Amino acid sequence: MAAPLEVILTSDSGSPLWNSTVFDLHSGSSLLSYRGGNSSARTLVVLRGEFLLSAQLGKNVINVWEIQRKDQLQQKILCPGVVTCLMASPNGLFIAAGVAEAVYLWEVCTGKLLSILSRHYQDVTCLKFTDDSSHFVSGGKDNLALVWSLSSVIQLDLNHAPEPRYVLSRHSLPITDLHCGLMGVQARVATASLDQTVKVWELSSGELLLSVLFDVEIMSVTFDPSEYFLFCGGSDGNIFQVSLCSQSLSRDKSFQSDNDGNQVFKGHRNLVTCLSVSMDGTILASGSHDETVRLWDIQSKQSIRCLTHKGPVTNVVIMTAPANMFLPDTRPAVPLPRFSRHLHASEGDVGDAGEVCVRLGRYTQEEEETYLQKAERLNSLMNAVTDKSVYGDGENTKVRVAELEEEVQTLKKINKDLYDFSSQLLTKPT
Numbered sequence: 246m247a248a249p250l251e252v253i254l255t256s257d258s259g260s261p262l263w264n265s266t267v268f269d270l271h272s273g274s275s276l277l278s279y280r281g282g283n284s285s286a287r288t289l290v291v292l293r294g295e296f297l298l299s300a301q302l303g304k305n306v307i308n309v310w311e312i313q314r315k316d317q318l319q320q321k322i323l324c325p326g327v328v329t330c331l332m333a334s335p336n337g338l339f340i341a342a343g344v345a346e347a348v349y350l351w352e353v354c355t356g357k358l359l360s361i362l363s364r365h366y367q368d369v370t371c372l373k374f375t376d377d378s379s380h381f382v383s384g385g386k387d388n389l390a391l392v393w394s395l396s397s398v399i400q401l402d403l404n405h406a407p408e409p410r411y412v413l414s415r416h417s418l419p420i421t422d423l424h425c426g427l428m429g430v431q432a433r434v435a436t437a438s439l440d441q442t443v444k445v446w447e448l449s450s451g452e453l454l455l456s457v458l459f460d461v462e463i464m465s466v467t468f469d470p471s472e473y474f475l476f477c478g479g480s481d482g483n484i485f486q487v488s489l490c491s492q493s494l495s496r497d498k499s500f501q502s503d504n505d506g507n508q509v510f511k512g513h514r515n516l517v518t519c520l521s522v523s524m525d526g527t528i529l530a531s532g533s534h535d536e537t538v539r540l541w542d543i544q545s546k547q548s549i550r551c552l553t554h555k556g557p558v559t560n561v562v563i564m565t566a567p568a569n570m571f572l573p574d575t576r577p578a579v580p581l582p583r584f585s586r587h588l589h590a591s592e593g594d595v596g597d598a599g600e601v602c603v604r605l606g607r608y609t610q611e612e613e614e615t616y617l618q619k620a621e622r623l624n625s626l627m628n629a630v631t632d633k634s635v636y637g638d639g640e641n642t643k644v645r646v647a648e649l650e651e652e653v654q655t656l657k658k659i660n661k662d663l664y665d666f667s668s669q670l671l672t673k674p675t
Contacts (some may be wrong), residue, residue, distance in 0.1 A: 251523060252276065252566045253530055254291070255538050257282035258302055259556015265289055265299065267570070270523065270563060273540070273550045277570070286518060287330040287371050287558035292353065292565035293337035295577040299560075300328035301343070307331065307342070311577055313569050322584045326348070330371050334378040339395070341367030341381055343616070348383050348397060356582035359399045364391055364409055371422050377429035380410070380448065384420035390415065390436045392448060401660050411451030415442055422465045422519075426472050435475060437466040443477050443487070457487055458499045465531075467520040468545070474506065476529060478517025484510035484531055484541075510541050512548045521563040532558030 256265040264284055265671040267277040271334035279297060288307075296319075297310040305327050309320035330343040340351045348369055349364040367386035374381045384390045391409035398407045412538075417442035425448070426432040433454065434446045439462045445455040457475070465478035475487040488506025502509050515534035522529055522543075529541040534557040540550040 250565060253521075253538070253540075253552075254289060254297075254560070254562045254564060254568075255532065255534065255552070255554070255558060256289050256299065256557040256560040257554040257558050258283050259527045259536070259595050260554065264308065265297070265560070267566075268538075273552060281308055283556075284308075284559055285328060285330075285566065286559040287561060287669055288328060288342075290331055290333045291562075291564065291567065292333045292340070292581075295429060295569070295579075296581060298322075298331060298333065298340070300324075300331050301557065302559075303327060305344075309581060312567050313571070313573050313575055318582060323365060323586055325586060329368055332372040332374055332381065334374045334395075335376055335483070336378040338378065339399075341374070341383075343372055343383065343385075344389075346385065348372065348393075351584055352399075353581070354579070355454050356567060356584040358588050360407060360586045361588055362398065362407060365389060367419075370420055373423055373434075375429050375448065376423050376427050379429055379625035382423055382425060382434055382448075384423045384436060385509075386419040387422065388416045388418060388438070388440075390416075390420055390423060390434070390446075392434075395566050406639040411448075412575075413444075413446055413451060413453075415444055415453055415456070416442065419571070421463065422478075424467045427470070431575075433472065435466045435468060435470075437463040439463075442474065445475065445489075455489075456496075456497045459485060460500075462516075464516050464518050465520045467522055469522045470524060471526055473526075474543075476520050478520050478531060478533075480509075480516040482515055482517060482533060484513070484517055484520070484529070486510065486543075486546075508546055510548075512539055512541075512545055512551075514538065516559075518558060519561040521561050523563050524565065528563070530561050530563050532561035534558070546570065656662065 251270045253268040253270055253385050254265060264279040264281050265279045266275055270273055273427035283302040284299035285302045289593040292298055295312055298307055298311050300307050305324045307328060311319050324342060324344055326344040328342050328344055333340050334557060338353055340353060342349045346365045346367055349358060350360040352359050365385040365387050369383050369385045371384045373383060380392060380394055382390055382392050390413035392411040394410045415599050416438040418438050420436050422437045424435045430449050432448045435443060436446050437443050441459050441462055443457050443463050443466055444453060447454055462480040463477045464480055467476050473490055475489055477485045485500055486508045491505050499508060513535050517531050517533050519532040527543055529543050531537060532538050536554045536556055538552040538558055538561055539548050542549050
C-alpha cells in the first residue's frame with residue numbers, strides 16, 4: 246500500500262502508552278504511534294521531515310524521535326524550565342521554545358543556544374514561524390504578540406538585546422493561539438485571545454486589519470490555505486468560520502452566523518484547543534478537551550469522522566507525510582547534536598574548537614573571516630598537524646625523511662625476495 250500524502254498527527258495528555266499518533270487523513274485508520282510520556286499543547290513539531298519533537302507535559306524536557314523509529318525515544322533535550330510552546334523553522338535550521346516569559350532559540354546544526362528573548366512580561370503561550378523562515382511571532386499571557394526578525398535575533402553582537410520588529414498590543418487578555426499565513430513577510434497573522442476576539446494583522450507593517458468579537462473565549466485559530474476563511478475554536482466547543490472575502494467586511498465586527506460564509510461547526514462538548522486545515526482546503530481537523538479529534542467537511546459543515554483519545558487533546562496537525570516516515574530501515578541524513586542550555590558555551594557544553602559556523606548576521610562590529618577564508622585556515626592547520634605527526638618538526642625532519650625512505654627500500658627488497666621465492670616454488674618440476 247502506498248504511503249498517504251497527508252496524515253494527521255495528534256497527541257493528548259492522558260494516554261498511558263502513546264505520546265502521539267499518526268492517522269490517515271481520509272480513512273481515519275491509525276498508522277503509527279510514538280512511545281514516551283505525554284506532549285504539552287502547541288509543542289508537537291516535525292523537524293526537517295526526519296525528527297519528531299515534543300515537550301514533555303509539565304517537565305523541562307523536549308523528547309526527540311527519529312520519524313521512522315516509533316518505538317524508541319532517541320534523545321532528550323534538557324531546557325531551563327517547563328516548555329510552554331515549541332516550533333521549528335520550516336527550513337529546519339532553527340528551533341524556538343517558550344520557557345516561562347522567555348523565548349529560547351537554538352541553531353539545529355550545532356545545538357548552540359543563539360538567543361534568549363526576554364521581551365514578554367508573562368509566560369509565552371504560542372510561537373509560529375513564517376513559511377519562509379524569515380520571521381517568527383510569539384504570543385503571551387501579557388496580552389502581547391511580538392513579531393521578530395530572525396536576522397536581527399541571531400546577530401553576533403551579544404551586548405545589545407534584540408528588539409521585536411513590531412509589538413501587536415490590541416488584545417486586553419492573554420493570547421491563546423496564533424497562526425501565520427503564507428507569503429513570508431507579506432503574510433497575515435491571526436491572534437486569538439481570552440478577550441473573546443480574534444484579530445488579523447499585516448506582518449509587514451504591524452497594522453491591524455480585522456477584529457472579530459465573539460460571545461465566548463477563543464482558544465485556537467487558523468486560516469485555510471487560500472485564506473478565504475478564518476476558523477476559530479471556542480471555549481464552548483463550537484468552531485466559528487469567518488469569511489474574509491465578504492463585501493460588507495469592516496475592521497471591527499461581531500460574529501453572526503449567516504449565509505455569507507460565516508458559519509458554526511457544532512459537535513465538540515468542550516473547549517477546542519487546536520485546529521488544522523488540509524492542503525486542499527476541504528477538511529478541517531479540530532482537537533478538544535472532550536478527548537476527541539473531529540474531521541469536518543468544510544463545504545457542508547458536517548463532521549465526517551471522530552477519533553477518540555484517552556485524554557484532553559493537546560495537538561492536532563495535518564501535514565504532508567515525510568518520505569521516510571513509513572520506511573523503518575532509513576536513517577536521518579544528519580543526526581541531531583547535543584543542545585546547549587546556556588547562551589555562552591561553558592564547560593560541558595558544545596565547544597567552539599575547529600568549527601566553521603555560518604550565520605545570517607545583519608549587524609557586525611568588526612570585519613569577520615569569510616567562509617572560504619575560514620576553510621583555508623582550517624585546511625592549513627590540519628596539514629600542519631599532519632606534517633608534524635608524520636615527520637616531526639625542527640631539525641629532525643630530514644633525519645625522519647631519510648629513515649622512512651630507507652624503510653621503503655627495505656620493504657621493496659623483501660617484497661621482491663618473496664616474489665622470487667614464490668615463483669621458484671610454482672615453477673619447480675614435480
